[in-house]
Amino acid sequence: xxxCALLSIIFLFLMLLFIAREGMQxxxxxxxxxxxxxxxxxxxNLYGALPLIYGSLMVVAGALMxxxxxxxxxxxxxxxxxxxxxxDLIKSLIELLASIPSVIYGFIGVLFLAPRVAxxxxxxxxxxxxxxxxxxxxxTVPTIVSISGETIAAVxxxxxxxxxxxxATKWQTVKDVVIPTAKSGILASVMLGFGRxxxxxxxxxxxxxxxxxxxxxxxNFLSPVYTLTAVIAMQMGEAAIGTLEYSALFGxxxxxxxxxxxxxxxxxxxVKRGVKRLGG
Amino acid sequence: xxxxxxxxxNVWFKENHVLKDVTLTIKENAVTAIMGPSGCGKSTxxxxxxxxxxxIDGCRTTGEIYIDGQNIYDGSxxxxxxxxxxxxxFQKPNPLPKSIFENVAFGLKIHKMADxxxxxEFVEKSLKEAALWEEVKDRLNESAFSLSGGQQQRLCIAxxxxxxxxxxxxxxxxxxxxxxxxxxIETLIRELAEKYTVIIVTHNVQQAARVSDYVxxxxxxxxxxxxxxxxxxxxxxxxxxxxxxxxxxx
Numbered sequence: 001x002x003x004c005a006l007l008s009i010i011f012l013f014l015m016l017l018f019i020a021r022e023g024m025q026x027x028x029x030x031x032x033x034x035x036x037x038x039x040x041x042x043x044x045n046l047y048g049a050l051p052l053i054y055g056s057l058m059v060v061a062g063a064l065m066x067x068x069x070x071x072x073x074x075x076x077x078x079x080x081x082x083x084x085x086x087x088d089l090i091k092s093l094i095e096l097l098a099s100i101p102s103v104i105y106g107f108i109g110v111l112f113l114a115p116r117v118a119x120x121x122x123x124x125x126x127x128x129x130x131x132x133x134x135x136x137x138x139x140t141v142p143t144i145v146s147i148s149g150e151t152i153a154a155v156x157x158x159x160x161x162x163x164x165x166x167x168a169t170k171w172q173t174v175k176d177v178v179i180p181t182a183k184s185g186i187l188a189s190v191m192l193g194f195g196r197x198x199x200x201x202x203x204x205x206x207x208x209x210x211x212x213x214x215x216x217x218x219x220n221f222l223s224p225v226y227t228l229t230a231v232i233a234m235q236m237g238e239a240a241i242g243t244l245e246y247s248a249l250f251g252x253x254x255x256x257x258x259x260x261x262x263x264x265x266x267x268x269x270x271v272k273r274g275v276k277r278l279g280g
Numbered sequence: 281x282x283x284x285x286x287x288x289x290n291v292w293f294k295e296n297h298v299l300k301d302v303t304l305t306i307k308e309n310a311v312t313a314i315m316g317p318s319g320c321g322k323s324t325x326x327x328x329x330x331x332x333x334x335x336i337d338g339c340r341t342t343g344e345i346y347i348d349g350q351n352i353y354d355g356s357x358x359x360x361x362x363x364x365x366x367x368x369x370f371q372k373p374n375p376l377p378k379s380i381f382e383n384v385a386f387g388l389k390i391h392k393m394a395d396x397x398x399x400x401e402f403v404e405k406s407l408k409e410a411a412l413w414e415e416v417k418d419r420l421n422e423s424a425f426s427l428s429g430g431q432q433q434r435l436c437i438a439x440x441x442x443x444x445x446x447x448x449x450x451x452x453x454x455x456x457x458x459x460x461x462x463x464x465i466e467t468l469i470r471e472l473a474e475k476y477t478v479i480i481v482t483h484n485v486q487q488a489a490r491v492s493d494y495v496x497x498x499x500x501x502x503x504x505x506x507x508x509x510x511x512x513x514x515x516x517x518x519x520x521x522x523x524x525x526x527x528x529x530x
Contacts, residue, residue, distance in 0.1 A: 084337060158374035162436070164335055165370075166387040166443060167363035176390065181377055 019257060023250035034251055040212040040226070042235065047248035049255060051212045055129070055225035056256075059208060060197045062133030062221055063140055067197075068190055070137070071144025075186075078145070079152045080174055091149070098142035106206030109135040114207055121222055125209065130221040132208035136200055140193040147192055151185025152178060184270050191267030195260050198229075205230035228256045283308035283447065283477040284329060289343035291324050291333060298324045300501040302343075306494070311469060311478045313492035313509070315485060317530045321501040322481045323371075326449050329479065330366040331359050347447070364391055367440030368449045372456050373432035375424035375439075380416050383424045383435055387443035402442055410438035411468050430461025437468065441476075448472060450480040454487065466491050485525060489513055497521045 026047055027034055037048015078090055113134055114126030121130075155178050163173040179186070209224020212231070216223070232249050239246040284306040291299040298321045306312045314322045327333045329345060331352065344351045352362055364387070375383050384403040388394045394402050403420075407413040412434040416427070424435055433453055440448060450469065454462040469491050472478050482488050488495050489509060496506040497518075505512060505521040516522040524530055 156374075158370065158372060159376055161332070161335070161370065162374045162376055162439075163386070163390075165330060165332055165363055165368040166390065166439065167360040168387075168390045169360055172390050176386070177376060 016254075016257065019250050019253045023247055023252075023254045025247035026244060026251040027247075027254075029244060029247075034248070035255065038214070040231070042245055045244055047244070047251070049228070049248075049252055051214050052226055052228045052231055052252065053255060054214050054218070055208070055212075056198055056227040056229070056259075058215075058218075058221075058225060059129055059132045059136060059204060059227055060194060062129060063136035063197045064190065064194060066134065066137035067140040067144055067193060071141045071189070071193070072148055072186055074141065075145045075149035075152055075189075076174055076178070079149050080170070080178065091146070094142050094145050097138070098146075102139065102200060102203040103206075105135050105139055106203040109203060109207035117222075123222060125224070127207050127209040127224060128222050129208060129215065129225045132204050132225070132227075133221065135203050135207055136197045139200060139203065140197045143196050144189045144193045147189035148182065148186040151182040151189075154185075155181045184273060188267045188271045191263050191270070194263050195267075198256070198259060198263075201229035201233050205233055210234065228252045232256075281308045282306070283347065284479070285344075285346040285349075286325075286328075287344045287346070289325070289328060289345065290341070291321070291328060292340045293324075293336065294338040298501055299328070302498075302501075302503045304496055304503055304506055306477065306479060308477050309473060309475070310493040311473045311480060311491050312494045312496065313488035314479065314481045314496045314498060315483065315488045315524075316498035316504075317524070318483055320498045322483075322498050323451050325498065326451055326479060326481045327368075329447070329449055330363050330368055332363075332368065364443045365445050366447045366449060367443065367445035369433070369436050369440055369451065369453050371452045373429055373436055375427070375432050375435050378424060379421045380424050380427070380435060381420040384438050384442050387439060391443055393443065406438040406442040407435075409441050409472075410434045411464065411471075412438055428461070430457050430464060433457060433461070433465060434468065437465075437472075441472075445476065447477045447479065450478065452481055452483065455483075462487075483530070485527075485530070497524060499524070 030037060030047060033048055035053070036050055037046070038050055039046045039048050040051055074094070078087060082090060109131055110127070114131050116126065117123065117128065117131045118126030159177050159181060160173055163177045168176065204227050208227060208230060210226045210230055211224040212226040215225065232252055235245065236249055239249060282305045286302055286304040286306070289299055289302040290297070302325060314325055316322050324333060328341060333339045333341060341353065344353055346352070347365070350357070376386060378386070381403055384406050385399055388399055388402055404413060407416060412431060415431060419426070424432065427435060454465050457465065466487065469478055469480065473493070480491065492509045494507065495509045495512050497504045497512070499520055505516060505518045512521065513525060516525060
C-alpha cells in the first residue's frame with residue numbers, strides 16, 4: 001500500500017520533471033512572455049500562450065456556467081424528488097454519458113450543434129467558443145451529478161426530518177438544509193468538473209474553431225478559440241523533436257498541468273474542510 | 281378539554297398494517313404518554329398527529345384526527361401550518377449543522393414570523409422556555425454540535441417552541457441521554473404542560489409514570505388501555521396492561 005502511494009507520488013513528480021525539462025528551451029527563450037505573450041505563430045517561431053490559456057479558461061467557464069446549474073439541479077432532483085425505484089436507473093443513464101468517447105461528442109458537436117449555432121446567430125461557421133462550451137457542458141454534467149449527488153444523498157435523514165417537522169416545505173428543506181450541508185461536496189464536484197473540462201481535447205478541437213486569438217470583446221462566445229489541449233494535439237505530430245516549437249508544446253503541457261494541480265488541490269481542501277465542519 | 285381527537289386511525293407501511301383502529305382523545309394542557317413494547321406502533325401514532333408519516337414512501341392512512349375540531353387529514357388542511365402548530369422532538373437529538381441561534385431561528389425564518397431584533401427576542405424566549413438560555417447565552421454563534429447531548433435535545437425543544445406551537449410531540453426524547461440529562465428533560469416536560477398539550481412516546485414505564493397525566497398502552501398496533509396515569513398504574517383494567525407494567529414483557 002505504502003509502496004503504491006509512494007510510486008504514484010514519484011510518478012507524478014517524474015512527469016512534472018519530464019514536462020518541465022522538455023519545455024525548458026521555450027521557457028528560457030521567452031521567459032514570462034511565454035505565458036503573457038499574445039502571439040502564437042509557428043511560422044514566425046513566436047510562442048506566447050496567453051490566447052490559448054484564455055481560450056481554455058473561456059471555454060471551460062462557459063461550460064461550467066451551463067453544467068453547474070444543470071448538474072446540481074439534476075443531482076437534487078435525482079436524490080430528493082425521484083422515487084427510490086427510478087433513482088438507480090436515471091443515475092446509471094447519466095453515468096453512461098460519461099462513458100461515451102469524446103470523439104463521438106465531437107461528431108455530435110460538428111454535425112448537429114455547430115450548424116444550429118451558426119444559423120441561430122447568423123455566423124458563417126458554427127465552430128466557435130459557444131459550441132465548444134455546450135459540448136463540454138454535456139460532458140461535464142455526469143461528473144457534477146455523480147459527485148454532488150453523492151454528498152446530497154449523504155445528508156442525514158435527521159436533518160431533513162427536523163426541517164420538515166418544523167413545517168418547512170420540500171423546497172425550503174432542500175434550499176436551507178440539504179444544499180448548505182452538501183455545499184463543500186457540490187463545490188468539489190464543480191472543481192472536478194473543471195478538471196474534466198479543461199483537460200478535454202478531441203471534442204474541443206473539433207468544434208472550437210482553433211484560432212489562437214483572444215476574442216474581441218473578450219467575452220464574445222461567438223468567436224473561434226484555440227485551447228491548450230487542442231494546440232498540443234494538433235501540432236505535436238508536425239513538430240520536430242528538439243525544435244523550439246516542440247519545446248513550446250511541452251511548455252503548454254506544463255501550464256495545463258499546473259492549472260489542474262491548483263484546482264484539484266483546492267477541491268481537496270474544500271472537501272476536507274467540509275468533512276471537518278460536519279463532523280465537529 | 282379535548283385537544284386531539286383520534287378516530288379509527290389505521291396506518292399501513294406498504295403491506296404492513298402498523299396501527300389498527302386506534303381511537304383516543306387527548307386532553308389539553310396535560311402530558312399524555314404513549315407506551316408499549318418496541319414495534320407496537322407508538323412512534324407511528326405520534327407521527328400521525330403532525331402527518332410526518334407521509335414523508336415515508338409507501339405510507340397509507342385512514343381514519344380521522346381532529347385538532348380543535350378540525351380534521352387534519354382533510355384535503356383542505358395546510359400541512360406546513362399544521363406542523364408549525366404541532367411541534368416535534370425526535371429520539372436522537374437532531375440539531376441542524378448551524379449555529380445555536382440559527383437552529384432556534386430556523387422555523388421562525390421559514391414561516392416568516394420574525395426578523396431582526398424581534399427574531400433575537402423570540403430566540404431568547406424559546407431558549408429560556410427550554411431551560412437552556414443560561415448555558416448558551418454567551419455562545420449563540422457557536423455550532424450546535426458543540427453542545428452536549430442533553431443540551432442538544434433541549435435546543436431541539438427550543439427550536440420546536442420557537443414557532444409558537446400548541447402541541448408538542450416527543451418521540452422517546454431521553455433514550456439517547458444519561459440519567460441527569462433525562463431528569464432535566466422530564467422536569468421541562470412537566471413545565472411545558474402548563475402551556476402546551478404534550479404527547480410523549482416512551483418505552484420506559486417509569487418515565488411514563490413520572491411525567492404523564494394520562495397514559496395510553498399500545499400493543500401490536502392496537503390501543504389496549506387508556507386513562508389517567510394513576511388509575512392505569514394502580515388498577516389496570518386489561519390483563520395485558522398489567523403484565524406489561526409488571527415487566528413480564530416489553
